Amino acid sequence: MTASPHSDPEPVVRFDNVGMRYGRGPEILRDLSFDLPRGSFQFLTGPSGAGKTSLLKLIYLAAKPSRGLISCFGRDVATLPRDELPDLRRRIGVVFQEFRLLNHLSVFDNVALPLRVTGKKRSDYAEDVAELLAWVGLGDKMSALPPTLSGGEQQRVAIARAVVGQPEILIADEPTGNVDPEMGMRLLRLFAELNKLGTTIVIATHDLQLVRMVDAPVMTLANGHLHIRPPRSQRQREADLRNSLDPEPDMPSPADTDSGEDPMDAVARAMEMPEDDETDGEDRDE
Amino acid sequence: MSDDLPRPPSGGAGALLPPDAGRDRPLFVVAAILVFLACIAALGARGAWNQAQNWTTELESSLTIQIRPVDDRDPDADARRAAEIAQALPGVRTATPRTRDDALALLTPWLGEGNLPDDLPLPLMVEVELEPRAARDGRVAISDLQARLDAEGMAASVDDHSRWARAVRRAAGTAQTLGLSLLALLTGAAAAVIAFAARASLAARTDVIDALHLCGAEDRFIAGLFQRRFFMLGVKSGLVGALFAACVSIGVSLGQSPADIAFFLPQWAANPFELILLGAAPLLAGLTSALSARLAVASDLRGRW
Numbered sequence: 001m002t003a004s005p006h007s008d009p010e011p012v013v014r015f016d017n018v019g020m021r022y023g024r025g026p027e028i029l030r031d032l033s034f035d036l037p038r039g040s041f042q043f044l045t046g047p048s049g050a051g052k053t054s055l056l057k058l059i060y061l062a063a064k065p066s067r068g069l070i071s072c073f074g075r076d077v078a079t080l081p082r083d084e085l086p087d088l089r090r091r092i093g094v095v096f097q098e099f100r101l102l103n104h105l106s107v108f109d110n111v112a113l114p115l116r117v118t119g120k121k122r123s124d125y126a127e128d129v130a131e132l133l134a135w136v137g138l139g140d141k142m143s144a145l146p147p148t149l150s151g152g153e154q155q156r157v158a159i160a161r162a163v164v165g166q167p168e169i170l171i172a173d174e175p176t177g178n179v180d181p182e183m184g185m186r187l188l189r190l191f192a193e194l195n196k197l198g199t200t201i202v203i204a205t206h207d208l209q210l211v212r213m214v215d216a217p218v219m220t221l222a223n224g225h226l227h228i229r230p231p232r233s234q235r236q237r238e239a240d241l242r243n244s245l246d247p248e249p250d251m252p253s254p255a256d257t258d259s260g261e262d263p264m265d266a267v268a269r270a271m272e273m274p275e276d277d278e279t280d281g282e283d284r285d286e
Numbered sequence: 287m288s289d290d291l292p293r294p295p296s297g298g299a300g301a302l303l304p305p306d307a308g309r310d311r312p313l314f315v316v317a318a319i320l321v322f323l324a325c326i327a328a329l330g331a332r333g334a335w336n337q338a339q340n341w342t343t344e345l346e347s348s349l350t351i352q353i354r355p356v357d358d359r360d361p362d363a364d365a366r367r368a369a370e371i372a373q374a375l376p377g378v379r380t381a382t383p384r385t386r387d388d389a390l391a392l393l394t395p396w397l398g399e400g401n402l403p404d405d406l407p408l409p410l411m412v413e414v415e416l417e418p419r420a421a422r423d424g425r426v427a428i429s430d431l432q433a434r435l436d437a438e439g440m441a442a443s444v445d446d447h448s449r450w451a452r453a454v455r456r457a458a459g460t461a462q463t464l465g466l467s468l469l470a471l472l473t474g475a476a477a478a479v480i481a482f483a484a485r486a487s488l489a490a491r492t493d494v495i496d497a498l499h500l501c502g503a504e505d506r507f508i509a510g511l512f513q514r515r516f517f518m519l520g521v522k523s524g525l526v527g528a529l530f531a532a533c534v535s536i537g538v539s540l541g542q543s544p545a546d547i548a549f550f551l552p553q554w555a556a557n558p559f560e561l562i563l564l565g566a567a568p569l570l571a572g573l574t575s576a577l578s579a580r581l582a583v584a585s586d587l588r589g590r591w
Contacts, residue, residue: 062500082588083504090502100497102302109300116299117503126294139292165502 010074011035012169012200013059018068020054027066028054030224036169036202041195043211044204046221052204053097053173055221059202060094060171061085073168090118093167097174099158101146107133107157108142114165129164136160136190151178159187169200176207184210304494307487308515308579314523316479321527321571324472328563329535331465338458345447345454349414349428354441355407362386364440365410371434372412375427377420384411476571477578480520484512484579488586495587505587513580520575524568532564 013036020029028051036042036059046052057063058070061077070077072088080088093114101110108129109116115125133142136156146154155178162170170191176184188203188210195201205211211218218229230238351372353364365383372381389408420426428446435442488495498508 060500062496086499086502086504089500094500100493100500102304102494102497104304105300105302106295108295112299113302113497114501116302117498117501117507119507122299130292130294134292142292143295161501 011037012073014069014071015058016069016071018058018065018070020051020058020063021066028224029058029065029221029226032068032226034219034226034228036200038168039195039198039200041192041201041214041216042203042219043214043216044202044219044221045206045208045211047206050221051224052221055226056094056171056173056202056204059169060092061089086117090114090165091168093162093165093170095155095158095162095170095172095175097177099146099154101154101157101161103146106143106145107138107149110146110157111160111164113161118165132160132164152180152183155179155183155187159190163194163199167199169202170194171202171204173204174206175203176205176210181209185213188213302494302498303487303511303515304491307491307494308483308512308519310483313479313483314519317476317519317523317571317575318526318530320472320476320479321524321567322530323527324469324476325528325531325564325567326534327465327468327472329531329560331462331469332559332563334458334461334465338454338461341454342451342458343418345451347416347418347420348447349416349426349431350445350447351412351414351431351435352443352445353410353412354443355409356441359440361408361410364438364442365412367438368412368435368440368442369414371438372414372431375431377417377426378414379417380413380415382413382415384413386410473574477574480516480575480578481582484516484582485586488512488583499590505584508587509580509584512583513576516579517572517576520572521568523575524571527571528564528567531567535560 015032015034018029018032019027021027032055044052044055054063058065059072061072064077073091075084075088102113105113111133112122112125112129115129116122130139130142133139136159138153138156138160141149141153146157149157155175159172159175162172172191175187175191179187184207191201191203192214203210215231215233217231220227220229229235349372351368353361353368355361362383362385365385369381369383372378386408389410390402393402393408416426428444432442432444435444495508
């Protein structure tokens with residue numbers, strides 16, 4: 001269940017020393033190595049401009065790395081022929097930060113898009129799409145055009161479109177950016193449900209409140225480098241294990257000192273977010 | 287989920303391409319004009335060919351024997367004798383000797399009546415009408431006729447009009463080549479304009495293309511969308527262009543232009559060729575447009591990732 005350097009024999013996505021730059025600019029992602037194990041759930045966070053969206057683009061095959069190896073469903077992305085891309089993309093669902101709905105299509109047609117491009121007939125998917133739209137609370141807006149919807153409604157259309165094809169990975173870029181905290185919670189529960197059904201989930205956010213609600217690993221981008229913090233429960237287990245092995249309670253644990261500082265704290269400070277409601281303070285010693 | 291599931295909206299799925307893509311009015315007008323010009327060129331080439339065909343058939347279906355006046359012979363008798371000889375030949379329908387009076391009648395419009403001295407030597411003609419296509423099929427031996435007339439000692443020469451027929455055929459061939467070249471050029475221009483427009487509308491709606499790609503659309507799926515959109519554009523502009531071409535063609539025929547001008551103008555003859563050409567024009571325009579758009583879009587998409 002963790003995003004970690006090469007622990008899973010067959011991850012859905014594997015990054016190996018990946019670097020990325022746009023044109024001749026500086027490298028915005030450096031030496032990224034991690035696996036997204038099948039069925040895992042992780043957050044991706046970091047300050048604005050840290051390269052979260054670029055990293056997501058690499059995962060959903062909208063960009064190629066400048067160096068390093070990315071394998072997606074076991075396929076090396078660098079040597080992938082162009083005509084095999086669509087098949088891989090159909091296994092990936094993406095919720096874009098800016099939704100990217102097609103404004104000339106109805107809500108129904110927008111959500112049906114991933115099914116339509118595979119050549120399916122309308123009669124084959126109409127019921128499923130209608131059911132999904134009802135489930136996200138848009139059953140009465142199926143014929144509406146996206147520009148007439150509120151931000152939160154558009155967000156739900158984007159999410160419905162991302163999941164309608166039953167993708168193996170769901171990538172969401174700031175999925176709660178446009179909704180109130182209550183709706184954010186509902187969407188998070190939706191993602192957790194999908195994860196229980198076996199979907200690998202990556203949620204990019206800088207909403208640390210959201211991150212704290214799920215016991216999941218957190219990938220943090222800062223200065224182009226990626227730090228991975230294991231989920232709370234794992235850190236607790238490791239801490240308990242260390243405490244049982246080491247009878248002296250005043251010695252700082254290796255987990256607290258080996259990386260110097262938890263990157264999450266650096267990020268939180270960078271974004272000037274209050275840490276006062278933090279409940280899992282077991283690895284914080286400042 | 288409750289029992290009262292929401293019903294999917296009725297009606298067909300919305301067009302994936304934005305409604306305005308590939309539907310600019312100027313593009314439609316340009317395409318219609320190109321189809322119009324192409325139809326006019328094709329009808330003109332066909333008209334010239336028809337005209338030439340009529341003229342050469344007329345020319346080749348007759349011979350003229352000219353009896354030159356020679357001092358010691360009676361031209362009228364020679365003309366009658368030449369007609370008899372010609373009449374006996376295979377492939378000849380009629381041979382009519384023209385008398386001196388006929389020759390004078392032919393000159394009257396230029397010289398006026400009674401202005402010629404009676405003793406002025408005039409060449410006489412024998413008009414020989416052939417069976418259809420006899421000369422071209424080689425059933426009439428012109429050299430044989432000439433030899434027999436020579437054997438009779440007449441100062442006669444046989445003119446089979448082939449020099450004129452050749453000239454007319456050459457002119458018709460030139461007009462036809464010109465028409466077909468114009469047709470090819472206009473088709474090329476139409477294809478280029480459509481390719482340009484397809485690329486432009488692809489570039490204008492990158493958002494749609496990206497969304498389709500990220501949903502897993504294959505290049506040929508996207509190219510197919512443009513192909514269908516531009517096929518319809520081609521068919522519609524083809525209909526308008528062909529209709530205008532038919533109107534112009536009918537107008538020219540009704541206008542009774544002088545024959546020499548009409549040679550290069552499309553004349554309406556409601557024969558199968560014209561009807562098939564004008565009927566096929568929208569379809570051909572649609573196919574040209576669709577193919578051109580598909581190739582342009584496919585080559586553009588290959589450049590992406």
